[in-house]
Amino acid sequence: MAFEGLAERLQDTLTKIRGKGKVSEQDVKDMMREVRLALLEADVNFKVVKQFIASVKEKALGQEVMKSLTPGQMVIKVVNEELTALMGGEQSKIAVANKPPTVVMMVGLQGAGKTTTTAKLANHLRKKHNRTPMLVAADIYRPAAIKQLETLGKQLNMPVFSLGDQVSPVEIAKQAIAKAKEDHHDYVLIDTAGRLHIDEELMGELQEVKKIAKPDEILLVVDAMTGQDAVNVAESFNEQLDVTGVVLTKLDGDTRGGAAISVKAVTNTPIKFAGMGEKIDQLEPFYPDRMASRILGMGDMLTLIEKA
Amino acid sequence: EKTRDSFATKMNELVYRYRKVDEEFFEELEDILIGADVGVNTVMTLIDDLKDEVRIRNIKDTKDIQPVISEKLAELLQKEEEDAALNIQTDGMTVILVVGVNGVGKTTTIGKLANHLKQDGKSVMLAAGDTFRAGAIEQLEVWGERVGVDVIKQQEGSDPAAVMYDALQAAKSRGVDVLICDTAGRLQNKVNLMNELEKVKRVIEREVPSAPHEVLLVLDATTGQNAMSQAKTFGKSTDVSGIVLTKLDGTAKGGIVLAIRHELDIPVKFVGLGEKVDDLQPFNAEQFVYGLFKDILEEQEKEEIED
Numbered sequence: 001m002a003f004e005g006l007a008e009r010l011q012d013t014l015t016k017i018r019g020k021g022k023v024s025e026q027d028v029k030d031m032m033r034e035v036r037l038a039l040l041e042a043d044v045n046f047k048v049v050k051q052f053i054a055s056v057k058e059k060a061l062g063q064e065v066m067k068s069l070t071p072g073q074m075v076i077k078v079v080n081e082e083l084t085a086l087m088g089g090e091q092s093k094i095a096v097a098n099k100p101p102t103v104v105m106m107v108g109l110q111g112a113g114k115t116t117t118t119a120k121l122a123n124h125l126r127k128k129h130n131r132t133p134m135l136v137a138a139d140i141y142r143p144a145a146i147k148q149l150e151t152l153g154k155q156l157n158m159p160v161f162s163l164g165d166q167v168s169p170v171e172i173a174k175q176a177i178a179k180a181k182e183d184h185h186d187y188v189l190i191d192t193a194g195r196l197h198i199d200e201e202l203m204g205e206l207q208e209v210k211k212i213a214k215p216d217e218i219l220l221v222v223d224a225m226t227g228q229d230a231v232n233v234a235e236s237f238n239e240q241l242d243v244t245g246v247v248l249t250k251l252d253g254d255t256r257g258g259a260a261i262s263v264k265a266v267t268n269t270p271i272k273f274a275g276m277g278e279k280i281d282q283l284e285p286f287y288p289d290r291m292a293s294r295i296l297g298m299g300d301m302l303t304l305i306e307k308a
Numbered sequence: 309e310k311t312r313d314s315f316a317t318k319m320n321e322l323v324y325r326y327r328k329v330d331e332e333f334f335e336e337l338e339d340i341l342i343g344a345d346v347g348v349n350t351v352m353t354l355i356d357d358l359k360d361e362v363r364i365r366n367i368k369d370t371k372d373i374q375p376v377i378s379e380k381l382a383e384l385l386q387k388e389e390e391d392a393a394l395n396i397q398t399d400g401m402t403v404i405l406v407v408g409v410n411g412v413g414k415t416t417t418i419g420k421l422a423n424h425l426k427q428d429g430k431s432v433m434l435a436a437g438d439t440f441r442a443g444a445i446e447q448l449e450v451w452g453e454r455v456g457v458d459v460i461k462q463q464e465g466s467d468p469a470a471v472m473y474d475a476l477q478a479a480k481s482r483g484v485d486v487l488i489c490d491t492a493g494r495l496q497n498k499v500n501l502m503n504e505l506e507k508v509k510r511v512i513e514r515e516v517p518s519a520p521h522e523v524l525l526v527l528d529a530t531t532g533q534n535a536m537s538q539a540k541t542f543g544k545s546t547d548v549s550g551i552v553l554t555k556l557d558g559t560a561k562g563g564i565v566l567a568i569r570h571e572l573d574i575p576v577k578f579v580g581l582g583e584k585v586d587d588l589q590p591f592n593a594e595q596f597v598y599g600l601f602k603d604i605l606e607e608q609e610k611e612e613i614e615d
């Protein structure tokens with residue numbers, strides 16, 4: 001499967017237009033077809049693509065073509081701006097409670113990267129914000145999940161609160177927060193077990209934890225390789241928990257990462273961080289503009305347009 | 309259990325919804341398939357093929373197109389029956405190497421597979437080849453206890469090729485039937501990690517000449533088009549013999565395996581349907597294709613009941 005960027009995809013249409021004085025509605029339609037395919041190949045959900053195309057088409061049609069740009073570049077520019085806008089401004093800030101500790105809950109599907117991200121976030125809070133987080137092992141289901149968090153805690157030299165795997169996550173959260181207050185930790189990061197958004201029992205459990213822990217931040221951890229299903233997952237987690245932000249993991253891979261758009265579109269919460277590797281210092285701020293060009297598969301084209 | 313017949317009936321219901329085979333019909337079919345992660349290229353090819361058939365056979369009525377759709381989809385998925393079976397040696401040891409990107413379900417699948425083989429009367433041993441991820445060795449050990457099979461391990465941080473060497477010697481001397489080797493998750497674009505994996509495979513090849521008898525690539529059904537790149541790269545590095553498609557108990561459809569089967573001809577051997585020890589099933593093509601259309605069919609049924 002050749003990964004064609006939008007620029008290459010538009011080549012044919014562009015050649016057709018070249019030499020014409022005006023861009024016809026048909027030309028825009030042809031270009032939009034290519035935009036649609038590029039987005040679908042990047043795993044953006046097809047329903048999200050439909051809405052997006054409709055809004056871009058309107059904008060592209062209404063706009064005057066700048067002298068310095070070809071009509072094709074113009075379309076790419078509009079698409080890119082719209083995508084960046086859709087993904088929101090730069091956001092790597094994490095909530096701070098008026099009265100410490102700030103409680104953060106990590107939630108998401110199995111294997112998305114919650115436990116790893118919990119450790120990364122703790123490291124980030126200490127390094128960048130001088131905080132003293134406490135980690136909470138509230139995954140009592142996955143084999144050796146507690147051990148995993150404890151190992152990461154040891155690497156970080158940070159305390160990990162655990163009551164073993166025979167106590168309910170609700171009770172663990174409750175006691176953990178009390179302990180954090182006692183020990184004057186300013187952040188409590190709760191690692192929860194991976195679960196399916198359609199698992200009523202386990203989603204109910206998260207709601208219970210939320211009631212007790214009163215988190216200032218609920219971060220939905222999403223694997224950047226997720227396909228069309230990202231909208232269902234994000235929509236469902238958001239409906240049941242009101243997530244406050246998203247972390248996109250495994251962006252060090254070669255995925256286009258269209259899930260970012262899907263998740264953003266349905267939760268309307270900021271993507272706060274990007275996971276860029278397996279090590280605890282590989283967490284980065286999320287840059288919407290970079291993500292937009294990554295999804296569209298065009299680096300050079302954009303610098304070209306920026307110069308124009 | 310959804311049977312062959314019920315699949316055909318369901319497909320009939322789907323196409324009966326449309327009177328005519330027109331643009332609208334094809335558009336919805338396209339949406340369903342793309343929404344199931346089948347992938348743009350494969351879907352476009354499929355739809356074009358269908359349109360050709362419709363023209364050639366002069367099909368006007370939707371009921372006449374249903375068999376054509378089923379035929380085309382099955383063509384993509386089904387090859388020989390025996391493909392789905394594991395290549396288990398009748399005499400001598402069988403070595404199974406399990407590979408894939410991070411968090412897809414390799415270790416869990418190994419636990420389930422060990423159980424499956426044990427119930428089949430085989431003696432099984434596991435090799436803790438993920439020496440990198442925090443808690444990975446302990447996780448495999450828990451599975452070993454659960455299923456009642458031995459786990460060969462070294463310390464966290466040790467060389468995975470050395471662990472494999474140890475495990476192969478232990479398996480040989482104890483005369484076990486099947487050795488299943490866990491490996492650390494790695495993204496396919498990490499060249500050094502892919503080299504490490506090739507080294508692990510070379511150790512296996514050297515110690516047991518006909519091995520590995522299976523190289524299973526674990527794919528997460530939630531993954532989109534990147535799964536194709538995973539299959540290509542892991543396929544090149546380790547000569548993958550089969551796919552295990554996990555997390556099909558969610559709402560994702562895993563349609564990308566259609567494209568993988570089509571382009572790379574790697575069969576799906578098992579599907580993962582949960583986190584418990586018996587949530588592993590042999591792959592069934594018809595059931596899988598039914599799954600692609602399941603939501604829309606259920607929606608239809610609901611509408612019918614409401615009417």
Ligand SMILES: Nc1nc2c(ncn2[C@@H]2O[C@H](COP(=O)(O)OP(=O)(O)OP(=O)(O)O)[C@@H](O)[C@H]2O)c(=O)[nH]1
Binds near residue numbers: 139193274277
């Ligand atoms: N390459 C890469 N790997 C990552 C990243 N984040 C997490 N991982 C890996 O993904 C795998 C799963 O990560 P975990 O942190 O265990 O995921 P989880 O969501 O806690 O999993 P469950 O608790 O089983 O639901 C591990 O192999 C991690 O090392 C990332 O940003 N990049």
Ligand SMILES: Nc1nc2c(ncn2[C@@H]2O[C@H](COP(=O)(O)OP(=O)(O)OP(=O)(O)O)[C@@H](O)[C@H]2O)c(=O)[nH]1
Binds near residue numbers: 110194579
């Ligand atoms: N719902 C569901 N969850 C699964 C399935 N298979 C595995 N999981 C879960 O997915 C998560 C990751 O599984 P692992 O077996 O640790 O995955 P892995 O590929 O070994 O991960 P790394 O070693 O970190 O690369 C765990 O929470 C498992 O319980 C499945 O078929 N369905």
Ligand SMILES: [Mg+2]
Binds near residue numbers: 115116142191193194
């Ligand atoms: Mg975890």
Ligand SMILES: [Mg+2]
Binds near residue numbers: 438492
């Ligand atoms: Mg593993």
